[in-house]
Amino acid sequence: MICLLLFWEFFKIGLFTFGGGLAALPFLFDLSLRYGWFSQQELADMIAIAESTPGPLAINMATYAGYHTAGIPGSLVASLAMVLPPLTLSLLLCRLLRRYADTSWLERSFWGLRPAVAGLIAAVCCSLIDLALAADLESGLAGGADPLAVLLFILFLPAVFRLKKHPILFIAVGALCGMILQL
Amino acid sequence: MKPWQFFLIFMRIGVSTFGGGYAMLPILQHELIDKRGWLQEDELTEAYALAQCEPGLICVNTAVLLIRPRFGLLPAVVASLGVVLPSVLILILIAAVLYRYANLPLVQNAFAGIRVAVAAIVVHSAWRLLKNGVHDFASGLLYAAAFLLLLFDLLNPVLIIIMAAVVGLLIQTLRAVRKGKAVRK
Numbered sequence: 153m154i155c156l157l158l159f160w161e162f163f164k165i166g167l168f169t170f171g172g173g174l175a176a177l178p179f180l181f182d183l184s185l186r187y188g189w190f191s192q193q194e195l196a197d198m199i200a201i202a203e204s205t206p207g208p209l210a211i212n213m214a215t216y217a218g219y220h221t222a223g224i225p226g227s228l229v230a231s232l233a234m235v236l237p238p239l240t241l242s243l244l245l246c247r248l249l250r251r252y253a254d255t256s257w258l259e260r261s262f263w264g265l266r267p268a269v270a271g272l273i274a275a276v277c278c279s280l281i282d283l284a285l286a287a288d289l290e291s292g293l294a295g296g297a298d299p300l301a302v303l304l305f306i307l308f309l310p311a312v313f314r315l316k317k318h319p320i321l322f323i324a325v326g327a328l329c330g331m332i333l334q335l
Numbered sequence: 336m337k338p339w340q341f342f343l344i345f346m347r348i349g350v351s352t353f354g355g356g357y358a359m360l361p362i363l364q365h366e367l368i369d370k371r372g373w374l375q376e377d378e379l380t381e382a383y384a385l386a387q388c389e390p391g392l393i394c395v396n397t398a399v400l401l402i403r404p405r406f407g408l409l410p411a412v413v414a415s416l417g418v419v420l421p422s423v424l425i426l427i428l429i430a431a432v433l434y435r436y437a438n439l440p441l442v443q444n445a446f447a448g449i450r451v452a453v454a455a456i457v458v459h460s461a462w463r464l465l466k467n468g469v470h471d472f473a474s475g476l477l478y479a480a481a482f483l484l485l486l487f488d489l490l491n492p493v494l495i496i497i498m499a500a501v502v503g504l505l506i507q508t509l510r511a512v513r514k515g516k517a518v519r520k
Contacts, residue, residue, distance in 0.1 A: 207422025264503015330448020
């Protein structure tokens, strides 16, 4: 039963994420609110793991979330559900494209998706900052910030923006700092 | 060219792309054009560009759009399964290990630090997406609407995406019609 629900939810994510990678994040946050499958905190950890392993971010997150919810069958179901919509749509589109070469309508509807996806990710950003900096996870940032975490964040921001290094590096440094400072 | 060859090649591509679809292009070039000569350069760029406009995993879209026209259905399906299989297996392994050690204080401290790094990384991605996606008043409005609707949990992401696609299609069609009229005058 849980596998059926997993399939349905991740199928929807596969169908409605545009632009790859982080685009699946808003949907996963929505899942964490609606089901008790994983917490927002676990989702933040999941992003780090997905960024540090090969392959598409969305699949990594589907596998991890599926495992979290229903073990190995869950992870297989969730990742398969994620693959099916792009697979079938692309197969259909291949045929269509040969018949109708004009894809301007596709580009036109995509025009509205780019800013919307950016807005959704920005909202997720707020939750992630809240999770990372709050002193107490239950009450969030409203209940006060962890000064060490805030300091670390202020140091990390310019580093991530200026140095065009792979996210893995920052994640590793973050893990080290966390262990040393006992965050 | 047997289907299992496509499976192996795309599995290799799946293993070697850290950070998702965008890292895929140079490896595809190397494996399918330079090394084997199975495809032309323009076929690759065309399929890759189109794959970004479709919903879902960019790597699966690229695999299918690339393989299906030339090599048929089975190689296309096999290639898209191959490209995701390595990450699924790796993630199952990591999840299993993490489950056992998640409660150790040292691991928890590490993840607290990692969460700070992740927040900074996603802020950076969000900033880049903003720069690429918002050009004018209308797209700024769509950006703000999507941001607020999700932040205050007023609408679920699926509906926000559908709304944005419809609004975008309307605005762009309207603009195209207006431009057409101006040209005719």
